[in-house]
Amino acid sequence: MKKEERLAKEILEHVGGAENIKRLAHCMTRIRLDLHEDKLVDIAQLKNIDGVMGVVEDDTLQIVVGPGTVNRVAAKMCEQTGLSLNEVDDPDHVAEDTKQAIKKKNNTPIKNFLKRIGSIFIPLIPALVASGLINGGANFAQNAGVSPDTTWLQILLVIGSGIFTFLAILVGWNTAKEFGGTPALGAIAGILIINPALENVTLFGEQLVPGRGGIFAVLLAGWLMAVVEKQIRKGVPSAVDIILTPFLTVLIVGVSTIVVLQPVGGWIAEGVTAGINGVLDIGGAVAGAILAGTFLPLVMVGMHHGLTPIHLEFINSQGVTPLLTILAMAGAGQVGAAIAVFVKTKNQRLKNTVKGALPVGFLGIGEPLLYGVTLPLGRPFITACCGAAVGGAFQAVMSTAAVGIGVSGLSLIPLIAENKYFIYFLGLVVSYTFGFLFTYLFGYKEEMAENIG
Template sequence: MTKEEQIAKKILQYTGGKENIRKLAHCMTRVRLELKNEEKADIVALRQIEGVMGVVDDGTLQIIVGPGTVNKVADAISRSTGIKIGEETAEPDELTFEERAALKKANIKSKNQTPFKNFLRKIGNIFIPLIPGLVASGIINGAANFAKNVGVDDKTTWMQILLLVGSCIFTYLAVLVGWNTAKEFNGTPVLGAIAGMLLFNPGLAEIHIYGDALIPGRGGLFGVIFAAWLMTIVEKQIRKIMPNSIDIIFTPLITVLIVSILSLYAIQPVAGVVADGITTGIKAILDVGGVIAGAILAGFFLPLVMLGLHQGLTPIHLELIHATGSTPLLPVLAMAGAGQVGAAIAIFVKTKNKKLRSIIKGGLPAGFLGIGEPLLYGVTLPLGRPFVTACLGAAVGGAFQAFMKTAASAIGVSGLSLTPLIVDNKYFYYLIGIVIAYACGFIFTYLFGYKEEMSENIK
């Protein structure tokens, strides 16, 4: 049995077995489980599993095992349970409707969820399956543009291929987002995909509504998400009254017609105003707030990561890229991981705890490449004060990035991996910002953030 299979076996053991799993998914570092009865999960025992770096129990049970490992652990759970990754299982037959309702109510109450957290979680669930493709395409696109900037002829076949591959997912991103939105809200995915196809269709430019030609992509992904969500609502309502014999024909037909008309006459104009407001607002915050805004944004980003809500910002990055060609927010927020790397190095230098040093040694490579969860859940968060000093280091780096007005042409992981995506040849400034965050995270943690007795929290 491999190490990953052992982790998977213990995760199942401490979450109530395969019968208790409703849904299995994963992102770059976390196995995500939706449980039928969350009271059966032994969070303390899960945290003690060798190879588990942390657990977030917030609606969806998130078990952090690190990049690379997460794919193998999720696959092992899938093979063991027969549950396909990303698909839900049915409720157990032995539970009555009232019992299921009571159980769901108890779970929600116990988690102290808020509408805002639920909203961010839903948005995150839409984009998390797309992240590997966004990362790969973004890096390819960034590397190709970097080569172009240093003089490589973009008319050569290989450059054309790289630029084409790098742009593929962004060309059809609206379709993928629409599909995932409908799936997340328990609708028919292809109807959500149609919403994405419609709102980004070049043919919209030939249609005039309210006296003006429509603009393909107006409203960005916010419009797509809302239209795809509306598809699920309309579909469910129509299905309630549609005879079974004609449901497969007329339910999707009527749904698409109704939502398409609403999308062009109402959703796209409103979403356009919202998207413009968000992009203008973010740019204004960074332009007017400058270094202070950069420090606040970077300093408070790690708590979002801690709660697993950071993916909810993905559509904002993508809308900034869609509207302006780049996102100035991403380099600022990337400093959160850099501050944490500096804090971890300081702890590594000071501590004599062998297990703590081993965890840091294993997490630093991923941290340098912008994947911070191993260090967050394995080191800074359990120790307490280093989490704060890491945030302070991030704030200084974020202030520098805001001052230099660095921006990224695509989204991906942060850290050093983000460098090829930096626009306007500001690669050097971005790297200086990372070094500043490393250094400040190190200094704050070395001087104020860590005492050896804290290592007793690492078990």
């Protein structure tokens, strides 16, 4: 039996069987399960499955199995349950069950808001990563002396830049979908924001600017599109719903977007980017240390995706995001901490877990280390944050930035702006080193290994 098939079978055994799964999905590293009965889950046995790096209990049960593996395990689970990815079993009870689950988990409004944002952007991550790396590679080649008129370089830039040019459409689609509206109408909201024809319109004596407000304006417009559509549908006869509802929705939201939401989005975008730039300019190393040192806790609760629109707005307005290189140090600090644990521990299971999670950790995917090593051990999680803080301070002082978004770690190097590739790499080494030292000296005792078997 192959590893993925075995993992799928054992996971199903300890979550109450195939009949207990309501919905099955996955992200880059985790199997995500909506369950009918949470009480049927054996968390301890799930954590003990060979190949499971961690388990997160939230409004969904999240089982960390690592990048690449997660796709194959999810496919095997689909075969064994008869479900398709994101297909809901027993849909008549989904809304009530989800409502009760959220209530039971005692989620805060801020956490739920950031989860909504995450749900909008998580499906876009593979495309953003791929395009960012292609763009970064092309820019790297150009900086190395390849002529910008070279055909293959121009083709790469076309491929890599496409999603960033039309990202508003995808964000609008996902936003409307997330808030219960028609995705295509959300796409129209995105088109409204970036439509080049806006520059031909003068409103209140001011020429409109295509793209003003960026991702924030798109989020607002996509959300309003969903809200207005649902309200109109309540009062429109079924016979003309297919005609009147989208017509009135697009008309009302279209005017509202151009007159109100785009300017408001612009003010939000300008305020956020100016605020973060101000914090980094004034706070310098201290600001970088705080940002990097507190990022792993955000990853721990899945709220880090809420920062994606901020990165994208930086890129939209300034061409680079200075925030990403600082936050990338969180994963590097954790890599250093994990290496220290590997060196000190005599627990073979723990060594194997570190060994399996380190390669992707170096490449910027930190969840296997987070849920499989540092978080279960406790203190190494704190020393990893401390190592990250030192690296974040370094990146802030050196003013590194990225021209695109994607995973972090070594994978981010091609996306570093202004040829500061080596400086960014030095920052990684700083985080590796201090994460290792803090953990080796203060962060790990052998009895901690009992927490993870």
